[in-house]
Amino acid sequence: MNSVRVNLGSRSYDIALTSGDSKSVGAFVRAGLPKTTTALVVGDSNTQLHGRVLETALIASGFRTAFAPVPAGEPSKCLEQLSALYDALYGLAADRQTCVVAVGGGVIGDLAGFAAATYNRGLPLVMVPTSLLAMVDSSVGGKTGINHPKGKNLIGAFHQPAGVWIDLALLTTLPEREYLSGLAEVVKYGVILDSDFFSYLEANTRAVRERQPEVLLHVVGRCCRLKADVVEKDEYETTGLRAVLNYGHTFAHGFETLAGYGTLLHGEAVAIGMTCAATLAERLGLVGADFVSRQTDLLVALGLPTAPGHSYPTEELISVMRRDKKAVGGQMRFILPTRLGEVKLFDDVPEPLVRAVLQSH
Amino acid sequence: MNSVRVNLGSRSYDIALTSGDSKSVGAFVRAGLPKTTTALVVGDSNTQLHGRVLETALIASGFRTAFAPVPAGEPSKCLEQLSALYDALYGLAADRQTCVVAVGGGVIGDLAGFAAATYNRGLPLVMVPTSLLAMVDSSVGGKTGINHPKGKNLIGAFHQPAGVWIDLALLTTLPEREYLSGLAEVVKYGVILDSDFFSYLEANTRAVRERQPEVLLHVVGRCCRLKADVVEKDEYETTGLRAVLNYGHTFAHGFETLAGYGTLLHGEAVAIGMTCAATLAERLGLVGADFVSRQTDLLVALGLPTAPGHSYPTEELISVMRRDKKAVGGQMRFILPTRLGEVKLFDDVPEPLVRAVLQSH
């Protein structure tokens, strides 16, 4: 079994990379959490079947379990669903060792993770990501949370999982559009941290789109390692290092908010946002036109959008972007490429340039 | 100015002990939080005036502020009030440096502290405790949280404040019964950690009850130091050391729950709980009858109850105590005295003995 170690002192954990081996999840949980006897498995309507299989495996390994179903979709990252998970934990007579097992995409991971972070002031959490985005991004790094009616992920806590169990076979049921959306974050890792990985993706677009198992294993494993490297250096997003992961995200946040959640998938917005960021970097003279086109070509080859399908009022986009929580004191901040495989934080980008980039897309 | 330092590495902070010196709060906040420019002041209907004075002082020091009023009382530790604080933070356009200033008793501290812990994955928090209980206990140590309909403090997070500002003059408006209730925790510190302090209290019951300023300064300062010592050794309640603070609390939890929150004040329940715990320790042969009567005499001299005014069904008490979050796997655990100034954790107390103690009270 392949695995990636996330080194965070007493909060270190393993990301197991498996394929179709649910039976071993019990041993994995027990190795990380020797004192745990009960587990709450959380899944949504689309991941429920995967969740039930895992639950059965946990029961076979001697855990007492319950299953908490959550409606699929972003609106479930809310206080009401959080409250329902608290009720489920109470119903299970959860103690401080009870483990929350999040089986789903980023929505389930964020919601169940936040419930784990805040029930009894912190329960152990095992992430079982089922979407590509969750495998390469949301399940690693300890960010959990829900949305505020006025802003995405505005409520949350850092809470590292006790382990991440990735079963690549679960991706077979993931709808095409969701899969492609996850590829945007995959491309992001190449751009911000690893030009070799970017080249690997360029050379394997077809195999990636076809979800070929050995390519998936390499892609997911590499993304987890790259994200873990960043998280290890800036666990709580205080040194600024972790901010590199936000490449394309300030723009994406604007498009996602104005489109209304659900219209644009997160990865689609990130693909568009990365294109805006690359254009901005080019106008600032940080990279050449070749950089922008290489990134655009790869995104397009992977079936991702590079411009919003719809035109949004620039002033509204700017106003949302200024309220982005990465902003400090109303000042927009951008992570921009300086070459393939390297990005830096810029907090003094002239607003007219940002406007111009938004108007050109 | 007296102060107590809480040493927790990068999360270290000062507890300032002042009297009637609100003007200096701005400098105190600035010293701890040089990057902060905005503050949300939270208070309840009874602490609102104190909160407004502090808000004025913060404005005079150049902070941009807003005031968020919360209804007084335990029921405010709920998702609805939490949600209202999130809205207030959003309304203030809070960024990651925005500081939450909790001006009130334990309810405001726990609620506003949890909002700070979870908004934007963690905002700095300044505690301005206004009840005796909050000064000596809840504002120090980083526990924040709200209640679940089924259990007190079931939802929460560890989030250390950036500073604690204690103004002893604020106690002048605290109702007598609330003040006495806070004294139960004061006695607790003597019993669990400091027999000299216990003797000091015995020698000064009258001055303590009259809230004489120099006695208050010593009492509050000593309790903060004692609590800080424990928290420094077991910040996240993992080593078991912090559990000593729960002396009397497993029983108290039973009485509070069955009386219905609001009937018995927390400190009153703790006084009764400590009496039960002392009796249990005596029956186990851990301490002599002299210990029990010394503790009872001090509690009575300080105007505190030592038995529930009402008799509760023993089985229901036991059932609540078993569900106490200090319990592990349904097994009750008790912190019991072995001599004045020392307690230990016992997780193998025969249940019939517990029953007998409950029936004798």
Ligand SMILES: NC(=O)c1ccc[n+]([C@@H]2O[C@H](COP(=O)([O-])OP(=O)(O)OC[C@H]3O[C@@H](n4cnc5c(N)ncnc54)[C@H](O)[C@@H]3O)[C@@H](O)[C@H]2O)c1
């Ligand atoms: N915590 C973090 O660090 C972090 C990072 C990035 C994104 N996020 C969050 O993640 C969320 C987006 O994650 P997502 O794209 O996984 O969304 P999601 O959880 O909504 O999953 C997308 C859709 O795919 C379905 N699905 C998931 N796995 C499936 C499978 N194996 N088979 C069939 N259907 C499946 C889901 O039911 C849902 O309908 C956002 O809320 C975002 O804020 C968090």
Ligand SMILES: NC(=O)c1ccc[n+]([C@@H]2O[C@H](COP(=O)([O-])OP(=O)(O)OC[C@H]3O[C@@H](n4cnc5c(N)ncnc54)[C@H](O)[C@@H]3O)[C@@H](O)[C@H]2O)c1
């Ligand atoms: N976080 C912790 O470590 C910790 C520790 C112990 C208790 N607690 C929590 O603290 C809460 C109890 O705290 P509390 O006893 O302070 O309750 P509280 O906050 O409800 O205050 C008690 C009453 O006194 C009023 N009040 C407070 N200060 C006043 C003042 N200066 N003048 C006039 N009125 C004033 C309040 O409005 C309230 O009506 C409980 O919810 C308990 O769970 C938390």
Ligand SMILES: [Zn+2]
């Ligand atoms: Zn993303």
Ligand SMILES: [Zn+2]
């Ligand atoms: Zn207490």
